[in-house]
Amino acid sequence: MTNATHPFDALMDITARPRTVFVRGEGSFLWDDTGKRYLDFIQGWAVNCLGHSPPCVADAIAAQAKTLITASPAYYNAPSLMLAKALVEKSCFDQVFFANSGAEANEGAIKLARKYGALHKDGAFEIITFEGGFHGRTLATMSASGKKAFEPLFEPKVKGFPKARLNDIESVRALINRNTVAVMLEPIQGEAGVWPATDQFLRELRLLTREHGLLLIVDEIQTGMGRTGKLFHYEHAGIAPDIMTLGKGIGGGVPLAALLATEKASCFEHGDQGGTFNGNSLMCAAGLAVVEEVSRPEFLTSAADAGLFLESELQRLATRHGLGGVRGRGLLLALDLKLPIGATIVAQAFQAGLLLNSPQPDALRFMPALNVTRGEISQMIDGLDAILTKAGAARRVA
Numbered sequence: 105m106t107n108a109t110h111p112f113d114a115l116m117d118i119t120a121r122p123r124t125v126f127v128r129g130e131g132s133f134l135w136d137d138t139g140k141r142y143l144d145f146i147q148g149w150a151v152n153c154l155g156h157s158p159p160c161v162a163d164a165i166a167a168q169a170k171t172l173i174t175a176s177p178a179y180y181n182a183p184s185l186m187l188a189k190a191l192v193e194k195s196c197f198d199q200v201f202f203a204n205s206g207a208e209a210n211e212g213a214i215k216l217a218r219k220y221g222a223l224h225k226d227g228a229f230e231i232i233t234f235e236g237g238f239h240g241r242t243l244a245t246m247s248a249s250g251k252k253a254f255e256p257l258f259e260p261k262v263k264g265f266p267k268a269r270l271n272d273i274e275s276v277r278a279l280i281n282r283n284t285v286a287v288m289l290e291p292i293q294g295e296a297g298v299w300p301a302t303d304q305f306l307r308e309l310r311l312l313t314r315e316h317g318l319l320l321i322v323d324e325i326q327t328g329m330g331r332t333g334k335l336f337h338y339e340h341a342g343i344a345p346d347i348m349t350l351g352k353g354i355g356g357g358v359p360l361a362a363l364l365a366t367e368k369a370s371c372f373e374h375g376d377q378g379g380t381f382n383g384n385s386l387m388c389a390a391g392l393a394v395v396e397e398v399s400r401p402e403f404l405t406s407a408a409d410a411g412l413f414l415e416s417e418l419q420r421l422a423t424r425h426g427l428g429g430v431r432g433r434g435l436l437l438a439l440d441l442k443l444p445i446g447a448t449i450v451a452q453a454f455q456a457g458l459l460l461n462s463p464q465p466d467a468l469r470f471m472p473a474l475n476v477t478r479g480e481i482s483q484m485i486d487g488l489d490a491i492l493t494k495a496g497a498a499r500r501v502a
C-alpha cells in the first residue's frame with residue numbers, strides 16, 4: 105500500500121512496520137482494510153489479555169464514556185477508587201497510583217524508591233537493575249534498562265542504576281553500598297527474549313533486600329494480570345515485594361498502568377507525583393472490567409492450562425525441527441530457534457496471516473490473549489510448522 109491510499113508519511117517513522125492498516129479485531133483475530141484475517145499471538149505486546157475488543161471492556165468503556173470521562177486528578181472518581189481497592193485486596197500491597205503507560209509507572213516506582221531513600225536511608229538513591237532488563241523508554245527507564253541497544257542513545261543517562269546479572273545473587277550483593285535503596289527487576293525479562301528469574305533467585309533477592317533494608321521492586325508490566333498463570337508473577341515464588349508496577353494487560357487494550365506499594369514504601373507527599381490523565385474514570389472503568397474477569401480463579405486456571413498446552417506444542421515443534429528449547433511461564437513463552445531467523449519467520453508468518461514476534465534474532469515470543477483457545481493454539485502451531493518446514497527445506501537447498 106502507498107501514501108496515496110493511506111497517509112503513512114504523516115506519522116513519525118519510529119519503527120519498521122508492514123504497510124498494512126488494521127481496522128477490526130475480535131478475540132484472537134485482527135482484520136486489515138483489505139479484509140485479510142490474521143491470527144494474533146502478539147496481542148499488542150501482551151496488552152489485550154482478553155483478546156481484541158472484549159465485550160466486557162467495550163461495554164464498560166461505553167457506559168463510562170456516557171457517564172463521566174474525567175473529572176480531574178484533583179478530585180476522586182468512583183472507578184479509580186474501586187479499581188485501587190480491587191488491586192489492593194488481590195495483592196500484598198496497600199496503595200495504588202495510576203499511570204498511563206508502563207514506563208510512567210516505572211518512573212513512579214523509581215521516584216518512590218528515591219523518596220524512600222531521602223526519608224529513611226540518608227539520601228540513598230541507587231537502584232540495582234539487571235543486564236538485559238527492560239523498563240521503558242523514558243530517560244530514567246531507559247537508564248534503568250539493561251538493553252544493549254540503549255547504551256549509546258540519549259546520553260548522558262540518568263545515573264544510579266548499577267546492573268547485576270539475572271539469577272546471580274552474588275552479583276547483586278557485590279553492588280550494594282550505602283547509596284543503594286532498592287533492587288528492581290522483571291520476573292521474566294520479556295524484551296531480552298523471555299529469560300525468567302528463577303523462583304529461588306526471587307526468594308534470595310527478597311532475603312537479601314530485607315537483610316540490607318532495601319526495597320524490592322517488581323516490574324510486572326508484562327508478567328502481571330494473569331500472564332504467567334497467577335494474577336501476579338511474584339506469587340509463584342511466595343514472596344511479598346515492596347513495590348510493583350503493572351501495565352499492558354491491566355487496561356485490556358487502553359492506556360492504563362499502576363504503581364502499587366506497601367504501606368511502608370508508599371511515601372509520596374503532596375506535589376511529588378501526579379499527571380493530568382492519571383486515574384481518569386474512563387481508563388479505570390476498563391481496568392476494573394479486566395481485573396474482575398482475569399482474577400476469577402477459573403479464568404486463571406484456564407489461562408495456566410492454555411500456557412501448558414502452548415508450551416507442550418512448542419516443545420513438539422522444537423523436537424520436530426531440531427530447534428532449541430522453550431522458556432517462560434504461562435502464556436509468555438519463547439521458542440529458541442538456534443539460528444538468527446526470527447525476522448524471516450515473522451515476515452513469512454505475516455504473509456500467511458499469523459502475527460508473531462521475534463524480540464531477539466534467534467527467538468520467537470508468544471503472548472496470545474489469556475483466553476486463547478486450544479483450537480487457536482493448534483492453528484498457530486500448524487502455521488508455524490509449515491513455515492519452519494519451508495525454512496528447513498530452504499536451508500537444506502542453500
Ligand SMILES: Cc1ncc(COP(=O)(O)O)c(C=O)c1O
Nearest residue numbers: 205206207238239240290325326
Ligand atoms: C517489563 C516492561 N516494563 C516496562 C515496559 C514499558 O511499558 P510501556 O511501553 O507501556 O511504557 C514494558 C513494555 O514492553 C515492559 O515489557
